[in-house]
Amino acid sequence: MEGALTARDKVGVQDFVLLDAYTSESAFVDNLHKRFSENLIYTYIGTLLVSVNPYQELGIYTMKQMELYQGVNFFELPPHIYAIADNAYRMMCSELNNHFILISGESGAGKTEASKKILQYFAVTCPMTESLQIARDRLLLSNPVLEAFGNAKTLRNDNSSRFGKYMDIQFDFKGQCAKELSINDKNDWKTVSNAFAVIDFTDEDLENLFGIIASVLHLGNIHFKEDNQGCATIPDTHEIKWIAKLLGVLPSVLLDALTHRKIEAKTEEMICPLTLDLSIYARDAMAKAVYGRTFTWLVNKINSSLVNKDFTKKTVIGLLDIYGFEVFDKNGFEQFCINYCNEKLQQLLIERTLKAEQAEYEMEGIEWEPIQYFNNKIICDLVEERHRGIISILDEECIRPGPATDLSFLEKLEEKVGKHAHFQTRKLAGAKGRKRMGWMEFRLFHYAGEVTYCTKGFLEKNNDLLYRHLKEVLCWSKNSILRECFHVAELKNRRRPPTVGTQFKNSLSSLLEILISKEPSYIRCIKPNDGKEPRKFDELLIRHQIKYLGLMEHLRVRRAGFAYRRKYEHFLQRYKSLCPDTWPHWHGRPAEGVQRLIKYIGYKPEEYKLGKTKIFIRFPRTLFATEDAFEFSKHQLVGRIQATYKSCLERRTFLTKRRAAIKLEAHWRGALARKEAQRRKWAAQIIRKFIKGFINRNMPLSPDNEEFVVFVRKNYILNLRYHVPKNVLDKSWLRPPAILENASNLLKRMCIRNLVRNYCCGLPAERIAQMQQKVVTSDIFRGKKDGYTESLNQPFANSRLDKDDINAKVLQQLSNEKIQYGIPVIKYDRKGFKARQRQLILTQKAVYVVELAKIKQKIEYSSVKGVSTSNLSDRIFVIHISPEDYRQKGDVILQCEHIFEAVTKLTMLVKKNIVKVVQGSLQFYISPAKEGTIVFNTGPEEQIYKDKNGQLIVVSVRMKS
Ligand SMILES: Nc1ncnc2c1ncn2[C@@H]1O[C@H](COP(=O)(O)OP(=O)(O)OP(=O)(O)O)[C@@H](O)[C@H]1O
Numbered sequence: 016m017e018g019a020l021t022a023r024d025k026v027g028v029q030d031f032v033l034l035d036a037y038t039s040e041s042a043f044v045d046n047l048h049k050r051f052s053e054n055l056i057y058t059y060i061g062t063l064l065v066s067v068n069p070y071q072e073l074g075i076y077t078m079k080q081m082e083l084y085q086g087v088n089f090f091e092l093p094p095h096i097y098a099i100a101d102n103a104y105r106m107m108c109s110e111l112n113n114h115f116i117l118i119s120g121e122s123g124a125g126k127t128e129a130s131k132k133i134l135q136y137f138a139v140t141c142p143m144t145e146s147l148q149i150a151r152d153r154l155l156l157s158n159p160v161l162e163a164f165g166n167a168k169t170l171r172n173d174n175s176s177r178f179g180k181y182m183d184i185q186f187d188f189k190g191q192c193a194k195e196l197s198i199n200d201k202n203d204w205k206t207v208s209n210a211f212a213v214i215d216f217t218d219e220d221l222e223n224l225f226g227i228i229a230s231v232l233h234l235g236n237i238h239f240k241e242d243n244q245g246c247a248t249i250p251d252t253h254e255i256k257w258i259a260k261l262l263g264v265l266p267s268v269l270l271d272a273l274t275h276r277k278i279e280a281k282t283e284e285m286i287c288p289l290t291l292d293l294s295i296y297a298r299d300a301m302a303k304a305v306y307g308r309t310f311t312w313l314v315n316k317i318n319s320s321l322v323n324k325d326f327t328k329k330t331v332i333g334l335l336d337i338y339g340f341e342v343f344d345k346n347g348f349e350q351f352c353i354n355y356c357n358e359k360l361q362q363l364l365i366e367r368t369l370k371a372e373q374a375e376y377e378m379e380g381i382e383w384e385p386i387q388y389f390n391n392k393i394i395c396d397l398v399e400e401r402h403r404g405i406i407s408i409l410d411e412e413c414i415r416p417g418p419a420t421d422l423s424f425l426e427k428l429e430e431k432v433g434k435h436a437h438f439q440t441r442k443l444a445g446a447k448g449r450k451r452m453g454w455m456e457f458r459l460f461h462y463a464g465e466v467t468y469c470t471k472g473f474l475e476k477n478n479d480l481l482y483r484h485l486k487e488v489l490c491w492s493k494n495s496i497l498r499e500c501f502h503v504a505e506l507k508n509r510r511r512p513p514t515v516g517t518q519f520k521n522s523l524s525s526l527l528e529i530l531i532s533k534e535p536s537y538i539r540c541i542k543p544n545d546g547k548e549p550r551k552f553d554e555l556l557i558r559h560q561i562k563y564l565g566l567m568e569h570l571r572v573r574r575a576g577f578a579y580r581r582k583y584e585h586f587l588q589r590y591k592s593l594c595p596d597t598w599p600h601w602h603g604r605p606a607e608g609v610q611r612l613i614k615y616i617g618y619k620p621e622e623y624k625l626g627k628t629k630i631f632i633r634f635p636r637t638l639f640a641t642e643d644a645f646e647f648s649k650h651q652l653v654g655r656i657q658a659t660y661k662s663c664l665e666r667r668t669f670l671t672k673r674r675a676a677i678k679l680e681a682h683w684r685g686a687l688a689r690k691e692a693q694r695r696k697w698a699a700q701i702i703r704k705f706i707k708g709f710i711n712r713n714m715p716l717s718p719d720n721e722e723f724v725v726f727v728r729k730n731y732i733l734n735l736r737y738h739v740p741k742n743v744l745d746k747s748w749l750r751p752p753a754i755l756e757n758a759s760n761l762l763k764r765m766c767i768r769n770l771v772r773n774y775c776c777g778l779p780a781e782r783i784a785q786m787q788q789k790v791v792t793s794d795i796f797r798g799k800k801d802g803y804t805e806s807l808n809q810p811f812a813n814s815r816l817d818k819d820d821i822n823a824k825v826l827q828q829l830s831n832e833k834i835q836y837g838i839p840v841i842k843y844d845r846k847g848f849k850a851r852q853r854q855l856i857l858t859q860k861a862v863y864v865v866e867l868a869k870i871k872q873k874i875e876y877s878s879v880k881g882v883s884t885s886n887l888s889d890r891i892f893v894i895h896i897s898p899e900d901y902r903q904k905g906d907v908i909l910q911c912e913h914i915f916e917a918v919t920k921l922t923m924l925v926k927k928n929i930v931k932v933v934q935g936s937l938q939f940y941i942s943p944a945k946e947g948t949i950v951f952n953t954g955p956e957e958q959i960y961k962d963k964n965g966q967l968i969v970v971s972v973r974m975k976s
Contacts, residue, residue, distance in 0.1 A: 071549035115333035120540025123172035247294035263493025308500035340563035379626025
């Protein structure tokens with residue numbers, strides 16, 4: 016209810032107790048109409064459900080709906096038949112007691128549909144075992160059978176149940192669904208045949224059953240005629256033969272029984288013919304008895320097939336689908352019985368409702384305020400009181416000897432209950448009332464209003480006597496079903512069977528006994544129009560039903576105290592947002608929270624009462640004001656809730672992403688670590704191999720060193736590319752590993768040879784000649800004489816003799832003694848005095864002629880022994896002349912600026928090395944017979960002089976090494 020309090024203006028209130036004008040029938044009808052127009056067919060009066068037949072499928076009985084209502088607080092969802100069923104089930108489970116749901120309303124109001132919906136709800140939502148499922152299937156299949164035999168098309172309902180139904184649905188202590196009895200549905204032959212097979216009907220049963228049904232139909236075809244004596248006869252016995260065959264009796268006996276009556280007087284029996292009327296009565300009584308008892312047999316048979324053989328303690332929910340109060344233009348014995356039944360049920364309802372209200376007040380510790388209500392016990396007594404009630408008077412009229420008629424019965428009523436406030440006849444009514452009543456009628460003032468009954472047929476219907484004669488025929492029938500329905504023992508019983516009225520009263524009292532021991536729930540069905548049309552709301556018809564269903568009275572009783580009551584927890588949960596102290600959470604006891612809340616929103620003391628577990632609100636307007644305030648605060652709440660929800664969502668998404676990222680990271684790191692570990696392992700293997708290879712590098716090639724050696728070779732060769740010498744003078748070379756020593760040397764040689772070759776190929780002829788000269792110079796002087804190294808980069812110049820061809824010129828010059836050679840010469844005369852003077856001349860750079868040709872000649876003639884020079888940097892060389900050669904004047908001492916060039920060319924001239932490099936001093940011949948000494952020294956400046964010992968001293972400057 017809370018869920019839709021908000022929508023109350025549009026769809027009316029969901030609970031009539033919330034109607035402000037709760038005593039106004041118009042307000043009631045208005046509310047019902049409003050809801051019906053919106054296809055809302057259910058409305059509560061407290062826990063009673065008012066249901067208006069929609070005459071159309073509304074899609075409100077789906078599995079989804081069943082799930083929705085399962086286990087939900089009764090008032091939390093809009094009114095629904097499932098809420099009633101679920102509430103009964105929950106209460107039964109929690110309190111372990113029995114319940115019943117009473118469904119009432121007039122024909123076509125939707126009672127059977129309602130009971131079907133409840134059964135379906137239990138069948139779907141209650142847990143069940145395999146064996147219980149079989150019972151459930153049988154139960155559901157028994158519906159079409161009962162409908163086929165117990166329903167009929169009437170003006171009011173196409174498929175009207177012609178019997179009241181009470182069924183017990185058993186549940187064990189856990190709430191597993193066990194069994195019930197009857198329910199009716201489509202009139203479909205196939206379904207019925209299938210159902211028979213499932214509910215243990217044998218072929219013989221079926222043959223007998225259909226034989227009986229056919230015989231009843233044939234009975235209707237029997238026509239009587241009156242003979243001359245006024246006795247009934249059957250001119251056409253054709254039908255009799257069929258009936259006799261179908262029922263397994265003798266045709267003559269049947270014919271006799273339909274037209275005669277056996278009268279017993281003490282010990283004698285007399286057969287009297289029947290009048291036409293009595294024969295017709297006998298025929299109809301037989302048809303009714305046969306059909307009625309067969310239907311009872313059928314119900315018993317179905318019951319026994321559904322019987323639960325488990326006798327452990329069970330709780331039940333009874334389902335009573337019973338006709339409602341009936342008020343027609345003409346009301347007969349049937350309406351009298353039906354309305355009596357409803358009067359009794361109303362009594363139960365009012366008592367139970369009041370009792371429940373009172374119990375709740377007591378339990379909650381709230382002072383009970385007596386409620387004024389109409390106690391209909393007085394009417395029930397009028398009908399059922401022994402000896403004084405209408406049923407007793409009727410029975411008396413039926414059994415009393417003498418001519419009893421419906422009129423005599425009415426007179427008896429006037430005589431015995433004429434003074435009763437709720438009874439009236441034409442005779443007893445005042446002038447006003449008399450007009451509206453017939454002579455044969457009496458009027459009862461029921462709780463639901465006045466109903467006028469016509470006594471015509473009361474006696475006959477109450478008697479419903481099957482003549483003994485006919486009973487005998489049926490007892491001896493060969494049809495086994497009939498034999499079960501009509502016992503021979505019945506014939507022996509001379510006592511009159513109870514009348515229909517008494518039977519009805521008795522079965523009603525047993526029903527009430529059953530109901531009294533159970534907790535009630537009520538469903539009141541309303542038929543919106545007589546045309547079975549959807550969406551048509553016939554206000555008059557509905558007002559009529561509201562009245563006869565006692566809804567206004569029920570509402571008045573229910574609303575006499577408080578319009579609304581809820582457990583503190585629920586009330587607080589719904590409205591806590593209206594008070595800052597209770598929002599968003601109240602941590603104390605709910606009752607205190609509610610107190611704080613209602614104080615804050617300003618409830619006046621007369622508007623409410625606080626019970627032990629519930630708050631009771633007296634007026635709907637108080638509740639609606641609270642609801643309006645809640646509605647207003649909702650918008651603010653929505654914003655906050657949305658923000659919180661969004662942040663929750665965001666956070667959840669963030670956390671999910673973070674978890675995913677952490678997982679990814681972990682996996683990725685794991686993968687990286689595994690890769691790194693593999694790489695290290697691989698590296699360690701390589702290093703190990705490398706070390707092993709290194710250790711064994713000098714061993715013969717084997718798997719232990721093979722890779723290492725190859726690697727070293729390759730590496731050395733690759734490195735060598737960048738370190739090969741660039742020119743012939745570059746002596747650098749990459750140091751090879753030991754294993755490559757030989758190869759390296761070979762390579763080096765190849766490389767140098769290649770460089771030299773390239774170098775040589777690139778030299779001009781002049782330079783080659785120079786080089787050859789330098790090579791000779793090297794042979795003579797390298798490492799022997801100071802200044803050699805410095806002389807290396809001074810090229811020899813041909814121009815010093817002749818520009819073009821030095822060798823040829825030297826040779827010429829040698830033959831031509833007059834050519835000057837740019838060599839200062841110290842010429843010794845025989846005496847050898849002039850040396851000092853000559854030295855002076857030398858310093859003046861005088862040029863002397865050297866007789867080189869002669870030297871060459873002398874060399875060739877072996878008169879020259881050799882050439883000497885010192886190891887110092889002086890520029891002196893001596894040509895030694897053989898002393899044996901008498902023609903000579905001694906050795907030639909020469910000083911020459913280009914000593915290396917001159918000596919080299921001289922050597923090349925004679926084509927052999929005749930040069931000797933001496934250290935310290937050398938001996939020479941001044942003349943063939945006289946020797947002299949040249950001493951070579953170093954000093955700060957160059958000097959040549961003769962010392963006092965006659966030795967020639969040559970001082971040269973020491974060259975820095
Ligand atoms: N809740 C409902 N939804 C749709 N149609 C319904 C509903 N209730 C009843 N009806 C329609 O109304 C018809 C009559 O209903 P139902 O047979 O249940 O009435 P009843 O009160 O049991 O009548 P009777 O007392 O004559 O057996 C149904 O056949 C169905 O067409």
